[in-house]
Amino acid sequence: MxxxxxxxxxxxxxxxxxxxxxxxxxxxxxxxxxxxxxxxxxxxxxxxxxxxxxxxxxxxxxxxxxxxxxxxxxxxxxxxxxxxxxxxxxxxxxxxxxxxxxxxxxxxxxxxxxxxxxxxxxxxxxxxxxxxxxxxxxxxxxxxxxxxxxxxxxxxxxxxxxxxxxxxxxxxxxxxxxxxxxxxxxxxxxxxxxxxxxxxxxxxxxxxxxxxxxxxxxxxxxxxxxxxxxxxxxxxxxxGSINPVFLLPDQLKHHAEATAIALAASNTLGAGQFCTNPGLMVMLQSPETEHFLSTYGSQLAEQTCHDMLTPGIYTAYSAGVERLKSINGIQVLGEGKTEGLPSDAAVPVAFRVRGADFLRNDALREEYFGPASIHVIAEDTAQLLEIAKVLDGQLTSSVWCTDVDIDSFGLLFQALEGKAGRLIINGAPTGVEVGHAMVHGGPFPATTDxxxxxxxxxxxxxxxRPVSYQNYPDRLLPVELRDGNRLGIWRKLDGELTKQSL
The missing domain is CATH 3.40.605.10 (Aldehyde Dehydrogenase; Chain A, domain 1)
Known part of the structure; x- marks a missing residue:
């Protein structure tokens, strides 16, 4: 190679x-x-x-x-x-x-x-x-x-x-x-x-x-x-992060198919080799959930991925998928195409598991770097909240919802504030905007700070690091702190933001 x-x-x-x-x-x-x-x-x-x-x-x-x-x-x-x-x-x-x-x-x-x-x-x-x-x-x-x-x-x-x-x-x-x-x-x-x-x-x-x-x-x-x-x-x-996605019931009632298509595309983008790849999806059991899962599996069956970044990453991904397949209580929801692929091309795969089985197995909360996803079906709202609370720190956490869902799941939004650096509504986590307000970080183990x-x-x-200068003459101060504010920058002067000089 x-x-x-x-x-x-x-x-x-x-x-x-x-x-x-x-x-x-x-x-x-x-x-x-x-x-x-x-x-x-x-x-x-x-x-x-x-x-x-x-x-x-x-x-x-x-x-x-x-x-x-x-x-x-x-x-x-x-x-x-x-x-x-x-x-x-x-x-x-x-x-x-x-x-x-x-x-x-x-x-x-x-x-x-x-x-x-x-x-x-x-x-x-x-x-x-x-x-x-x-x-x-x-x-x-x-x-x-x-x-x-x-x-x-x-x-x-x-x-x-x-x-x-x-x-x-x-x-x-x-x-x-x-x-x-x-x-x-x-x-x-x-x-x-x-x-x-x-x-x-x-x-x-x-x-x-x-x-x-x-x-x-x-x-x-x-x-x-x-x-x-x-x-x-x-x-x-x-x-790293598994970037949990919570799919709420009214969203799936009205938009199950579109949501599945969007998330399958996000999960397989770039052979799943994004730190914001949505690797965990959580939802309540319902006929609408089954429609979402069926659509997701069908979408995955049409997907192929290019070679992974390195042979080592491919080997680790393949081993991780085999490990997941060996876990009791987990089922394969869908897999991508396998024929005619390059030697180190990842095969997308999705799994489904009951909420109770997910809560019992720490291995299901680990990152599997690549186009793999675990879909957790919670028995009820209480179990869905329990799943949210046991998650480790994440780079992102997403909720796909309607206004009806927002009114019904206030406790979920509160729980997720303590879990991730970026909270997303009705959007895939892949794609990190470079701007002034972005946080690409999160609680341990997503990051160390x-x-x-x-x-x-x-x-x-x-x-x-912040440094204070006490009773310094003006000529010894950095130019940004001098009385005249020659640079015309915003400064907090006696508690108020201003560009004025002293």
Missing amino acids: MNGKLKESHTLLEWPEVITYMESAEVAFEHYRRYPASRRIDFLRQIAREIATIRLNLVEIAHQETHLPEGRLHGEIDRTINQINLFAEVLEEGSWVNAIIDTANPQRIPAPKPDIRQMQLPLGPVCVYGASNFPFAFSVAGGDTISALAAGCPVLYKVHEGHPQTSQLVSGCIERAASQTDMPQGVFASLMVAREIGLQVVTHPSIAAVAFTGSFSGGKALYDAAARRPVPIPVYAEM ARSTSVGTQAIYRFT
């Missing part, structure tokens, strides 16, 4: 070489963090231009390495470029630093009130571990890297073994952009290393934070290694 040939052509770095890159990033940080926002803006926009320049080559190589369709890859490059430019716009507007000013009151009794000003400052070098399933948007120049660079942090990117040549090409884009905009040496480096060295990077004192997208085992290993450091550091690991997001502009705050 092409994956194997490409991997063999790359030499892995040894630990002494990696140390050199990390120490260079630490030196670069002392310069990069002091650059005005305008220089970081130029850097980010040049990265976007460099990627656009080699778009066709990127798509060709990424298609060979990942088997993802070329149309999907073009769309992902668009998303990546737009995401980079969005962070440039955030820096340009400037208010992201969350400047807060509490003015002094020397006459306050019983004690004078000091002048205190606060803003966000960058943490330091960040190590980013990219995803297998998004060779652009969650990879070398993806949201983790770009939000860290926007915050003022150098980035060391650990190349994913599933698409090394694609990663090398995108790394070249960032390196050329850094050179053309006169960034400090060490502001970015890509590291092609063995897995054990990738884990060891987290333990080095030069690294100030970690971002990871991948499996639970990989993310948890990084988190544990960082926690054992003499000086622990934050690890923002996105580790439910307070953060890896998509959207709020992702920048993973790599900053």
